[in-house]
Amino acid sequence: MSVQSITTENKQTHVRYIILLIIFIITAVNYADRVTLSIAGTEVSKSLGLDVVDLGKIFSAFGISYLLMQLPGGWLLDRFGTIKVYTYSLVFWSFFTLLQGFVGWFPVAYAVMSLFLLQFLLGFAEAPAFPANARMVAAWFPAKERATASSIFNAAQYFSLAIFSPFLGWLTYAWGWQNVFVVMGVIGFVLTIFWVKFVRNPLDHPGVSASELKYIEQGGAVVNMDQDRSKTGKKGPKWDYVRQLLSSRMMLGIFFGQYFLNTITWFFLTWFPIYLVQEKGMSILKVGLIASIPAMCGFCGGILGGVVSDHLLKRGFSLTAARKIPIVCGMILASGIILCNYTNNNVLVVALMALAFFGKGFGALGWPVIADTAPKEMVGMCGAIFNIFGNVASIVTPLLIGYLVKGLHSFNSALIFVGCSALMSMLCYLLVVGEIKRLEFKKN
Secondary structure: OOOOOOOOOOOOHHHHHHHHHHHHHHHHHHHHHHHHHHHHHHHHHHHHHHOOHHHHHHHHHHHHHHHHHHHHHHHHHHHHHHHHHHHHHHHHHHHHHHHHHHHHHHHHHHHHHHHHHHHHHHHHHOOOOOHHHHHHHHHHHOOOHHHHHHHHOOOHHHHHHHHHHHHHHHHHHHOOOHHHHHHHHHHHHHHHHHHHHOOOOOOHOOOOOHHHHHHHHHHHOOOOOOOOOOOHHHHHOOHHHHHHHHHHHHHHHHHHHHHHHHHHHHHHHHHHHHHHHOOOOOOOOHHHHHHHHHHHHHHHHHHHHHHHHHHHHHHHOOHHHHHHHHHHHHHHHHHHHHHHHHOOOOHHHHHHHHHHHHHHHOOOOOHHHHHHOOOOHHHHHHHHHHHHHHHHHHHHHHHHHHHHHHHHHHHHHHHHHHHHHHHHHHHHHHHHHHHOOOOOOOOO
């Protein structure tokens, strides 16, 4: 094994934590770009004359392309490596975010079409991001640290909402909705520079010591993942392996569990700010601040869920129990979102939303579970399929809630739909998944 890039034989370094921090920040901006239209949605609707169904269709454009690009994105990662694919992904999603700030220059009919197209292209560009995150964690972290590391990058979505919701709300109020997209696009370009300058794979990083490399490699990190891609990536997907993945009861339970879990995510990413404006009569400036409260609770829950799961594992609980206990507890809390229908007190509504999002974060252990169960031959492809199932919710949720709100003239049924999805995610793990263990492929 070549360690030419190692600077000091005995020096103890912690480069993997710097890598994780950069992934966390980029993922936070990734989610901020997704939620930008949600925060500015009321003003965009007024400017372009959109109703809730139009807005739901535009929201779903991202989900459609994001889903369609998962398998190709996973193959690109295996073929060309995480660093190169992530670089192009970051550049293009920042560019498509920035362009949305200029759709108001067109006549209304063309502006709506342009916004739909740019949301579609944004989803296309962002598709490789989460599988790439998972690959970076698998390459840089030993098995005993991987669940916590995965939970940290996954929790960036909640941190993003907590930090960027008030910021984007203020930008919309002070500068107009167009400038929100321009600012977020510029932030993405700046982060691209940091990514290119500081992020490498373990065997290529000039700052990692021999002792750290030995520690993570002996702990199960796949440090040569991209170095070995020439042996597997050029061959393309192994469709018999894909078939075996999709015929495994355990994997299907995990995949469908992620779909129902992501329904909660996409309610908060798309309709939650609009719910506060239209149903609760809050101003756009106030919404930006209020929306950050559940998001911060989701962030705390996301980190705590991974820590609790690892703690249970260290205390002697089986892998199955250590993963399922936080998932079940979290989904029960998330289903409490339904209680918002039974109060007109805005403070209580926000508190219930915060508790629901905390629960969603606490139970969001899908990526660690994938790290536990994905066959060694297809970790990247398994993550892509997992993301496909999960992000069907990015299409269904915005559209269905748009029709529910328009048809029933309130968000009550939408909240019931979201709460029941949390319970369905819990039942997938309790009744379908069974024992959590690594899937072994049958060789032909």
